[in-house]
Amino acid sequence: PKMKLPGQEEFEVSSACKNVPTGELDSSPGSGPSPDGPLNTKRGDLGVSKDPLLFIQLNELLGWPQALEWRETGRWVLFEEKVEVGAGRWSVPHVPTLALSSLQKLHSLLAEGLVLLDCPAQSFLELVEQVTRVESLSPELRGQLQALLLQRPQHLIQPTGTRPCQGSAHPREASYNEEALLKEQRQNPLRQKLPPGAEAAAVLAGELGFLVQPLGAFVRLRDPVVLGPLMEVPLPSRFFCLLLGPSTVGKGYHEIGRAMAVLLSDSQFQWTVRRASNLHDLLAALDAFLEEVTVLPPGLWDPTTRIAPPKCLPSQHKRLFSQLREVKGPPAPPGALAEDRHGHWLRTPSPELQRTGRLFGGLLQDVRRKASWYPSDFLDALHPQCLSAVLCIYLATVTNAITFGGLLGEATSGAQGVLESFLGTAAAGATFCLMAGQPLTILSSTGPVLVFERLLFSFSRDYSLDYLPFRLWVGIWVATFCLALVATEASVLVRYFTRFTEEGFCALISLIFIYDAVGKMLSLTSAYPIQSPGSPAYGCFCQYPDPGGNESQWTRTEPKDRDDISSMDLGLVNASLLPPIECARRGGHPRGPNCHTVPDIAFFSLLLFLTSFLLATALKHVKTSRFFPSVVRKVLGDFSSVLAMLLGCGLDSFLGLATPKLTVPSEFKPTLPGRGWLVSPFGTNPWWLSVAAALPALLLSILIFMDQQITAVILNRAEYKLRKGAGFHLDLFCVALLMLLTSVLGLPWYVSATVISLAHMDSLRRERRTCALGEPCSFLGIREQRLTGLVVFILTGTSIFLAPVLKFIPMPVLYGIFLYMGVAAMSSTQFTKRVQLLLMPAKHQPDLLLLRHVSLSRVHLFTAIQLACLGLLWIIKSTPAAIIFPLTLLGLVGVRKALERVFSPQELLWLDELMPEKERSIPEKGLEPKYSLGGDSEHSELMYQPKAPEINISVN
């Protein structure tokens, strides 16, 4: 039976935190038919009803006996906020902790008190009259009590603040105050954070000396009523609870009031109490709450500690599930759990990854699916959020284009350059955004392709080939192969790319980035040598030719050996100390060993390199720091590399040293002199090379396929809640076509770039606005559309005319940004975390779930194998066989397969993921260890752990 659960809608957060798709619970063998306890039956038949959010306020009666006054001392939506009396502010939202005794006292107070369910009162006055109609009160006391209840309470937000205006808020007397109050209530910033339709609950508690016995009343109003000045926000109140009594010791009524408020803030209690028909139901709900509470021992826990809201709320499914289990018996078999951990799509592949068995069947399906969304892909973009997304992604794209353009220009001796990078990015990106299956993807030059391009270039240089024509044929072949892959629906194989493969890929590329950045930086120090004091020759001066232009005097005394350079008699006649450039301008000749060295450049470059690296890293961290308003933090964090680059350029131009700069063509023509926009198909190459190019093309195809699809898998993960589906085949098809286009034009090759695409999605998150009071903002999905990407790439295209600005960027700054990218990508993998574990004593290791389930030696073994694979890949990359490295990457899948002989499926489940066929075999074998001790809690850990994107694979 399909079951809707209480609190399912209110707790968007909790469903964001787990990845059991809604409605999945009933298909797992554990749940079965709903139990027949009265409470559960009620819950079971809830159907589509959705309860409004409840805002709870605790007003306390203070100052007995001298100066009685009501004062708001706490409020709850989910977490507790307390009034800090001294500081006059709200505390940070925190998990409320209660004393067991106050819950028990509350129980007896309710049991002996007045319970009015569906009370028809229409105003606060009527309500007060109903509530005070208690036998134990004499008429006189009743009047006193009524007056007291109608007294206007002090709220923290009141600007008048300190002085209580006793009784002035009585509705019939103080119309002026009434107005002021309403204005205040409306201006309360809290109001904006509560969704429309929210209801309120008022808890009034305190010590009232003239009562002889405690007075408890719980009222559920038939129709919610705005209770005038009682609440700090003008919400209609559904519940009203009065907890008064004679003087007691300690904080009795304060704590009982808090207990009531916490109870009301519990979604299941709320659900029941909204439907309770008598006192018994109410008390049963309290008992059900008590059944589920977690207890902390007094000797180890200071109750005054404030517990920060957990990142992930316990799922309401889980609470019900555990209750069901209590009644039903054995826990769900582990098969269902493995499924849960991996999200839904891996087990029963999502439609995008199901093989149709027809040629181009997947592509056709993708096109058909996407076509239906096409108009909405533009209409959905009409939201101001898209503007900021465009700005953010545009800057990142331009940075990328500059950086990769600079590197590609160097790697290919100018066959590609910054201009090509801008042009290609714009053209390929815009086309992709218009046509692709997943238009949120941002195309970019990526690390792996850059590495391959460099290898291809050195190969063709070594064999004296004409690079661009050769590259054209490689591109043609790659496009062909990729189309073949599309035709055969090869994209469904991505399910064999487990984390092991992803991380091996990512780690190798990151390492290459780091190695290259540092290596290029160090090569600058040989280009600009440091003058050590012991160097034999020194100085430079400018020699002018004889008036007759005769230089024989100088050439006559050429040095005979090394020592001579310094001690020879130069016999100069006309000389000056002009700097070399100036000397040449005036017709002289710079002479001397130091004429071509520029001092200070090496160290200054190193400084620029370190500055941009450290600054980018530091700015990235600003995003999660406590400083600055969130807007500033977001800007600093998102634009960290842009800002670091700008600062580096500023520093460089401030000192005005002759650091090596980015080479940018000043005209709109290919960077390589003397070539047109179209690459000639043969150039100086022999004809058979166009066939032989198929070999490197095969390798590149593997690379492109892996790079593109790993990224696509990450972007289409279930936790992003995409509505319009993925398009793995269509994406690859687009990439193939673009390969062809860029090869013909001699532009760089493009595939999906993970990090920047994730940033794109992140800037388009749809969130519920009302995320007040400690609750993490609830994530509703992504604004899926094609327009933002399109605009970004159009802007990038127009940025070609930035050339006059770009030529001020020093190369060391770019190297620094590259180091940052490599380090950032490297440190985002679980692999890095496991390598760090090698350095940590077991005592200090973080309490990773992984370590709870796999023995440390096995974890280390797995890490060691990964390290060994990485070492092997590195060695292959460094040998002349480097060009086959895409093949060795594919070999990682094979190694991963072989690991199934070394590690048990349980271990692999935690260390990696399972491959499709293994996954199918699990329900039979059983995943859990022999003894299921504490098994239940393990299950629940496994089941409801947050599944954040754990890996940022591509380095861009």
Next chain:
Amino acid sequence: PKMKLPGQEEFEVSSACKNVPTGELDSSPGSGPSPDGPLNTKRGDLGVSKDPLLFIQLNELLGWPQALEWRETGRWVLFEEKVEVGAGRWSVPHVPTLALSSLQKLHSLLAEGLVLLDCPAQSFLELVEQVTRVESLSPELRGQLQALLLQRPQHLIQPTGTRPCQGSAHPREASYNEEALLKEQRQNPLRQKLPPGAEAAAVLAGELGFLVQPLGAFVRLRDPVVLGPLMEVPLPSRFFCLLLGPSTVGKGYHEIGRAMAVLLSDSQFQWTVRRASNLHDLLAALDAFLEEVTVLPPGLWDPTTRIAPPKCLPSQHKRLFSQLREVKGPPAPPGALAEDRHGHWLRTPSPELQRTGRLFGGLLQDVRRKASWYPSDFLDALHPQCLSAVLCIYLATVTNAITFGGLLGEATSGAQGVLESFLGTAAAGATFCLMAGQPLTILSSTGPVLVFERLLFSFSRDYSLDYLPFRLWVGIWVATFCLALVATEASVLVRYFTRFTEEGFCALISLIFIYDAVGKMLSLTSAYPIQSPGSPAYGCFCQYPDPGGNESQWTRTEPKDRDDISSMDLGLVNASLLPPIECARRGGHPRGPNCHTVPDIAFFSLLLFLTSFLLATALKHVKTSRFFPSVVRKVLGDFSSVLAMLLGCGLDSFLGLATPKLTVPSEFKPTLPGRGWLVSPFGTNPWWLSVAAALPALLLSILIFMDQQITAVILNRAEYKLRKGAGFHLDLFCVALLMLLTSVLGLPWYVSATVISLAHMDSLRRERRTCALGEPCSFLGIREQRLTGLVVFILTGTSIFLAPVLKFIPMPVLYGIFLYMGVAAMSSTQFTKRVQLLLMPAKHQPDLLLLRHVSLSRVHLFTAIQLACLGLLWIIKSTPAAIIFPLTLLGLVGVRKALERVFSPQELLWLDELMPEKERSIPEKGLEPKYSLGGDSEHSELMYQPKAPEINISVN
């Protein structure tokens, strides 16, 4: 009545965390006579008895019905450690969380079960027979049960591990196994962590299908018995608890067993159950536990979350106190609480700070007090820990001596230098260690004195005074003034130095350090200019005189204007490109504008500067990171500045550039050429200067007094649990004498250095060894003695001969270390934290106690006033009136006094501390806000917050 409380001895930690001195509770008006409930009476008469530590182990029966086996699944001393079955390791220690229902089930199981108190069983076998003597069991079942109980359980530590050796551990059968087991038990690393005399408690729980009704048994053994293979460590067991029953759903018996174990780990439950005489007492203890538990609501807390052990355990005093209050009535008045917060000595000054009213009365008292400890001051040093303390402090002292020596040498143009610094540190430090009142203090040059010395030097240079003789007279006067301060017992005034003063002092000095370090670094760039490409002149060459020695040819064509330098015809005949030094050696003359610039030095120095600063900072953080074993972390953290300095030197000598180096004399003679060791009393100064020197001496005396006494106050804080008392007067007396000595010899002046002295104390901490299982190590006190300091300074003295090594230290490295010191001292103050608050949006501010009690605008106002004071001090320091800055520091005390008109005492109590007279006035006025809502919890926060040394004042 004096009350000893249960658990007082076991919970050393908790008393380290608060600062209510033991036995202080009863003098506060709140507690009063002990209440007369039966439980409390028992607790009250505990007297000196001390219960042994209890180790609790949970063995679970698993595998029903196929393969029954006992397996250890959890253990407790204070926190819970759980067996991670998959990983085969112990979980991190964590605060156990229980379900309320399991506690209730345990209650009924115990109530209906067998309770044997003071059971006389002498062996496990006897115990098993006693426990199974239950009516409900048939003889057959009893036999089965007995066999099952005697089965050897699986412990996690067993090397054989996976396979159970069923029944083999039966005592009469398996003597071989017995031996192996004993060996195993003894080798268990846990054993070393438990103190001698510890006892064990075994909880056996599980599901046993053949039972028809649950079987609960709780046994307290009369004499603790080693229960053979039952426990993982061979401790005698005092308690034995059996919780078996027929199959239930879920984790029933696992959770009930955990509940029992957690109960037993609670100190108050333990205390009661050790003394319980019947079932009723046992159940009452369980109810008392339940009374005090903290409850977390189910919707907001996932029970599978593991809570890390809190830094500070709730005090057992507090638990009792809150119980007392429940019975007794109103909470203690706030006066007592203010006292608690500040530790004991501020309110009723410790004997060291009480005025005797006689001349030198305080000094005499100090001498008398210290004399009695004198022999023990040497005997107490006989501990290996002192060796490592010596090494650590020696290195820090040498680093300090080098750094300050280098800076002093620069500040005084060589009047003092590194040699003087070593000599003075050794002489003054050793003397102080032998004579002082607080021999744990390490004397050092400190920032404030350095600043003053620099001011004094520039003053005497500006007025062409002979520095050292002038300084001698200043020293003589300072010694005189200080002796007068000793005579008048002025040290008792330190109670007026509140945090406001301390922080103003510290912040100014830190700022000066930071400013100087950066300024000196930048001044290097003008000494070694960077060659920009636009500079008109360039190069350098070497000119040899004519064979006849005639240089007229060169001198004839001297430049007429700036432009000429570059374009003139030099008309050289004999020239070469030798470097300047080489050129001069060969008899030539280096000519040209670039002959005296050294390239690359400026940027390389900057790199060295940044490297040493960042490295020192990073290494300091290693101490609190998760990486490396704790020994390595400690070494890296403690020696961060030494290591950073070494690395800087290594880098410098690796590149071999001509960076400016530390100037060290190669002979044992004063750095300033031509002076003897004794400073002549007048030199070239007029005689009246010896009188006039009294004026700067007055200022310096204020400075010395503040620097010395603020440090002394910090070192003698109550939380260090010093037994031998302080000696404020004696310390100042020693400092005065040493001022005289160092002035006569022309050595630097010395006062106590906070940071290094704190490091000294830290390296001499006495801790209880057995701090296993998540409990923070309990701090017993400091090894107070004179020997470590003495040895350190003797070693420092012999390090004078390090000169050949010291001359390799580049100055930029020293500047980097200084920057690090300034930044570290600056960031350790609460002031810095409050300045940071200015940059944080209220939402993201940390949950500081301060912010709970003082409104944000008032906090910001206080910070702004402090900033303004700091700005004013900085301005004064930068004007010609700089030399009076000690006076302005004293002015801070006045400003603080004036703040009492702006802020309420409550606010000042949180933002600062209270001054003596205000403090006296508080009990009358009352500190709490008008309404005491939630007051109780505030009190307890106030009372039991950890009071760590919050400020590291002196920058050394």
